[in-house]
Amino acid sequence: MPARDIILVTLIAGLLPLCFFRTWIGLLVWTWMAFMNPHRLTWDFAYSLPFSEWVAMATLGGLVFSSDRKPVVWTRETILFLALWAWFCITTLTAMYPEAAWGQLERVSKIFLMSFLLIPFFQDRRRIRVLLLVVAGSIGYYGLKGGIWALLTGGENLVLGAPGNTFISTNNALALALNMCLPIFFYLAKEEPRRWLRYLLHATFFASIVSVLFTYSRGGFLGLLVVLGVLFLSRQNVLPVVLAALLLCLLAFGFAPQKWVNRIDTIVNYQQDGSAMGRLTAWSVAFQLATDNPITGGGFWSIINGQTYRRYLPDYALEDSPDAHSIYFGLLGEHGFPGDTRPRTRRTRLGLELRSDAPGKHHRLPGHRNVCQLRVLRPRLPGVHRLRPSEGARRPAAHPSAPGGRHQHGTARALCREGKEATAAATGLGQVKRPCAG
Known part of the structure; x- marks a missing residue:
């Protein structure tokens, strides 16, 4: 009995009417589907169902009747x-x-x-925060899961994204997505009033660092160092957490297998x-x-x-x-x-x-300005990738139940904007062409 498939199909079927009557909810569901690709975590008939298209159709269909949208900020x-x-x-x-x-x-x-x-x-604080939580939860799932898996297995295998034609199917793409979301995890946790969610976001932050390391992506490793360095130099009292994250990286060097060390050493001898x-x-x-x-x-x-x-x-x-x-x-x-x-x-x-x-100016979204700054910076860092449809778009993709020694998870890209109207938008990207370690 494909329990995961039945649960996911039932959940999406129940959300479709809500997507039609509440357009902003439909956009959140579409963001979740685009970033997390939950259907790639199933094992049977739901694996290839076009959930994103269904959600998009319901959302666009209800757009005509929506009354809560505001004018586009040009x-x-x-x-x-x-x-x-x-x-x-x-x-x-x-x-x-x-x-x-x-x-x-x-x-x-x-x-x-x-x-x-x-x-x-999404032009008010509450909705923007919910949108960021959806993005953080969608990508953070793979960061948290991958970090735990890497520690339990000694980092012997690559941490990958969800199989098939997904946004973060390869090690390079997953490392890029996690690096871009590290500031989101941190600043959301900083403003989160609920203790359990704050702890979960901090745990995802640290686990994602481990996941980036054990994607074996050299570009992801260099990008991670820059992101942590920028967090370290920020003026938002992040010093304790960033120091702990750097300590975590140092522990990873002592914990990592020799093949990981050899992989990182090739950064110097790239010729x-x-x-x-x-x-x-x-x-x-x-x-x-x-x-x-x-x-x-x-x-x-x-x-x-x-x-x-x-x-x-x-x-x-x-x-x-x-x-x-x-x-x-x-x-x-x-x-x-x-x-x-x-x-x-x-x-x-x-x-x-x-x-x-x-620096002292009042912001309607405190902390989110720093998220935007880091997300603007991250695509300029070493190892930035040209994101493309994955190998599965052109060749038959291996089913997640197929035997193999690599852990497979399921990018993102985001467009963040904070102006006079406190508008922010987050989008999904493509992914790299083939799963070659970066």
Whole structure:
């Protein structure tokens, strides 16, 4: 009897009417489905059911009758957000591989639509906090579970995300998502009045650090050091917790198996590592592609197609291609220099606006400004990944019950905004192309 499947289907069926009559609840349920992918934790018929589509349809259907939405806050960041989507449409018209590009544009457009709807429905403190709790709970589940599993097994195997075509199916993607959510765990716990939830958020914070370490992702490890360093230097009395987190990292070095130490050592000698050199090759191809097509680039999926590599590297013999693992080179190659400039501008303006606030200025969302600052910073850290549909999107994915020595969990990305109207929006991202350790 597939108990998990029955429970999940019953739960979603019960939530659909609520999603229809309460649009903001539907957006929360959609966020939960997009970030956590709970259907990937089942074992039978619910594993491949399109729950997110069902929730989206109910939410959009009830949008017409919704009376609690507020006007969209038209800021520079909002306009840049929509401009980026419009540019994706333009570059898809001239894409090198139209069939693949149109399929990816459809996927991206769905994410942009649901993300944009968060703006008119989440403009007050209570709803924004609930939204952040949903994000924290969705990704924190895998951080808490993975941290406990890594400690119990001695860190011998990779901590991975949920199998199949999910947002955090690989070690690199999971490490990135957890690093981005560490400040959310911490600041939510700092403001949480309920003791049990505060302890749970702190436990998730520490366990997620362990999970990042034992994803064996080198980029995730470097990003973790920077995130903890920024928390250490913040002015929000985080010193005791950050010191404890750093101590936890030091304990991990003494606790970790030798193969983990060897893996991290390759950061220094990257010239001798095939994965690192493959990324440099991918960056070079992406830049050459953008140079040949400076306005529109090659379109979606152009820099991960083996034909593109054979075009610029005649001696390239592999059927597949290395992954750039870089949002900057990915956007540059696929959408040209304008496509790479828009997200950089949006993040830069948001970061400058957040930094320009006076330290003593009253905020309607105390602490959340720091979350936004760290989330703006994290994509600029070492090891930032180009998030793509996982290997399961193109090849049959292994069922979670299949035998194997790797623990599988189930990204996120987020768009955070705090302005005069205290608006914040959080969205889901794609994931890396293949589960190669980073």
